[in-house]
Amino acid sequence: MNPSTAKSRKSNRNLIFLPEELIVQVLSYLPVKSLTQLRCVTKAWNTIISDPKFIKLHLQRSTKDTNLTQILCVSADSFIQPYPLNTLLNTPFINDSTELNDSCSELSPDSDNSYQFIGSCNGLLCYRVFSFTDFQNTLFQLWNPATKAFSIYFGRHSNSHTNIYDYLRFSMFSFGYDNSTDTYKILYMGPNKVEIFSYGGNVWKLIQLFHVVPLDHWNIAPRKRRTFNQDMYLNDTINFLARDIAEDIVIISVNLGTETYREMLPPQDFVEVPLHLPTISVLEDSLCFCHHTQKTGFIIWKMKELGIEKSWTQFLKISYQDLDIRIKYRFFMTPLCIYESGIALILANRRHGLEVIIYNSSDNRIEKTRLSNLRWIFPYNYVESLVSPD
Structure with a gap:
């Protein structure tokens, strides 16, 4: 052999x-x-x-897997900066964001177009794309930063606004996923109509009109009342805060499967505080309602059963003193995720940038990490995926 x-x-x-x-x-x-x-x-x-x-x-x-969780800071245009949660938890008191992570990425936009981030789901980021010279026609693009793949432009949407400022101020787009049909969908809400677009199709479908005004504070609210707010995707639904006809704050939950919506009330004990409007978030797969108390603290309520108003339960009550913060006009605070052993990770806005506050509810212990780059506007709880944007 x-x-x-x-x-x-x-x-x-x-x-x-x-x-x-x-x-x-x-x-x-x-x-x-x-x-x-x-x-x-x-x-x-x-x-x-x-x-x-x-x-x-x-x-x-x-x-x-919390070891794979990231805090993704997304700019108003097409830049993103990921911060692994473990790095933030183990690297307190950092004053320069480059010390944490220098993996800034860009969608590589067309210089002739403007890109506006509208949402994230399953590792995909969705942008609306428009030209300042032709803003009455909007396109969309999906991007997976982890795989560096992006979709072609899709979902042309036409509007009748006569100037770019009204278009940006009065049009709201949201992005989510319908498990029942394995389809990504975009929700549009304008002054006189609400539409849904299914990725892979070519038609915007009219659905029931919402008789509310969204709390999109970045575009609509007066400067003195401006705070951080955004819609939240959870279990086939897109959820956002709004004001009803009586100007009371309500939560609108749009089911992407049935393409219908429901209007939900905030917790009964909620009292609106001037200058600091509430926010919503998703913690431990539950919808949460977050609001300030009058000069004393910050309360997080958890809706244990989505859509059931009686299931609101007070989850955390944190004093400003425990967080070692002073309230300012442009201050906002919103929870991003809950870490093991009851540690809440909260992102707070200060005048000179974004700051992560790690709060341990068992002993009121805090650690802070400043993300000093002023460019970042949208902080997201994010997990990378292999999902294709094509």
């Missing part, structure tokens, strides 16, 4: 062959960067990692 042949057979006997099911399980716990590199190992692994079922499994597991 040829010596080289004998050596080859001996080597083959030493190889360990793992069943595909086990390989899938192991790979599904790895971060996106590692999986991107492992695609090149074998054709079989590339097939596994590219499979839609594997991509969904990986996303489900990633969203439950």
Whole structure:
């Protein structure tokens, strides 16, 4: 027998062959960067990692792993800056954001167009794209920063506004996912109509008109009342704060599956405080309502059953003294996520930038990390994914 042949057979006997099911399980716990590199190992692994079922499994597991959670700061245009949660928790009192992470990314926009971030879901970021010379026609684009993939322009939307300022002020777009049809959807709310667009289609569908005005404070509210607010995606629904006909604050929840909406009241104990309007957030897969008390503190309510107003439960009550902060006109504070052992991660806005406050409710202990870049406007709880924007 040829010596080289004998050596080859001996080597083959030493190889360990793992069943595909086990390989899938192991790979599904790895971060996106590692999986991107492992695609090149074998054709079989590339097939596994590219499979839609594997991509969904990986996303489900990633969203439950706090080690993979990031705070994603998104600019008003097309820049993003990710901050791994573990890094923020273990690196207090940083004054320069570049010390935490220098992986700033850009969508590489067309210089002739303006890009405006409208939402994030399943690792995808959605932007509306328009030209200042042709703002009456808007397009959209999806971007996965983890895989560096982006979609072509889609979903042309026409409007009748006569100037760019009215268009930006009175038009609201939101982005979410409909599990029942495995479809990403964009919600549009204008002064006289509400529409939904399904990604992959070519028609904007009219749905029931909301008789409310959204609390989009960045574009609409007077400067002295401006605070941080945004819509929240949760379990096939897009949720946002609004004022009803009586000018009371309500929560609108749009079901992307049924394409209907419901109007929900905030907790009964909520009393509006001048200059500091409430916000909503998602913590531990529950919708939360967050508001200031009169010069004393900050309260977070959790809706244990989405849509059931009686299920509002006070989750956290934090005093300004415990947080070592002073209230200012341009101050806002909103919770981003809950970390293990009851640690709440809260992002606060100061006059000179964004600041992360890590608050331990068991002993009122806090740690702070300043993200000093003024460019960032939208902070998001974000998990990378393999989901394709195509």
